[in-house]
Amino acid sequence: MTLRMYDLAGADPARRFSPYCWRVKLALAAKGLPVETIPWRFVQKDLLARHGGEKVPLLLDGDRAVSDSWTIAEYLEETYPERPSLFGGEGGRASARFINAWADAVVMAGLVRLVVADIVKVLDPGDVEYFRTSREARFGMSLEAVQADRDRQVEVFRKDLQPLRMMLRTQPFLGGAAPLHVDSIVFGGFQWARCVSPFKLLAADDPVEAWRQRMLDLHGGLARDVPAFD
Numbered sequence: 001m002t003l004r005m006y007d008l009a010g011a012d013p014a015r016r017f018s019p020y021c022w023r024v025k026l027a028l029a030a031k032g033l034p035v036e037t038i039p040w041r042f043v044q045k046d047l048l049a050r051h052g053g054e055k056v057p058l059l060l061d062g063d064r065a066v067s068d069s070w071t072i073a074e075y076l077e078e079t080y081p082e083r084p085s086l087f088g089g090e091g092g093r094a095s096a097r098f099i100n101a102w103a104d105a106v107v108m109a110g111l112v113r114l115v116v117a118d119i120v121k122v123l124d125p126g127d128v129e130y131f132r133t134s135r136e137a138r139f140g141m142s143l144e145a146v147q148a149d150r151d152r153q154v155e156v157f158r159k160d161l162q163p164l165r166m167m168l169r170t171q172p173f174l175g176g177a178a179p180l181h182v183d184s185i186v187f188g189g190f191q192w193a194r195c196v197s198p199f200k201l202l203a204a205d206d207p208v209e210a211w212r213q214r215m216l217d218l219h220g221g222l223a224r225d226v227p228a229f230d
Contacts, residue, residue: 003059006053008042010122011125013039014226015122017192018056019192020057020069021037023181023185026222028076029218029219030179031076035059043126043127073181099182103185107186110157113147115196116135116143118197119196121196168210168211179218187215
């Protein structure tokens, strides 16, 4: 039975931009598991509620519904052990748990201040009011004010990536010679930014940018061949 997943979409249903959905889509591809993605918008809460979910990604495997990108990755690892491992063993899973937390606390927190106002321009019209109201309440200011000084903020963001950069100077992927789920976790944020904003995040000679290009080419260009700004 083909897996199905609710996947955040913009005004163009082909523009899928949730970083957490991208983590799962790359995990599924790494496992070689086909998935039918269902375009979902922020205001369609009822579609998830019928499966006991509140946010995307929401994966449907037969009559089983699994939400949260990390929980889904663990579910795939445990349910399909005969397929390639996402973590490379229990030690890799433990390390990936740290990277998952670091990506949320550092990468995602840095990226949102660089692209959040641009997201409005790619949203389905029905999502705009919800997105703006909810995010402006979270930040306590307009979305435009959040990213008003992004030319300065991007330099801070690049410095925060130094641990990632140091690692990628010595190996092509965070997983080593080949990617593991840790790569997909971090890459999800960069793919999110690429799908919603033309703002340049990385210098051309940055090892992180070279890694990002390698990630875009994985699985037959799964992440590259979508509506995006670069």
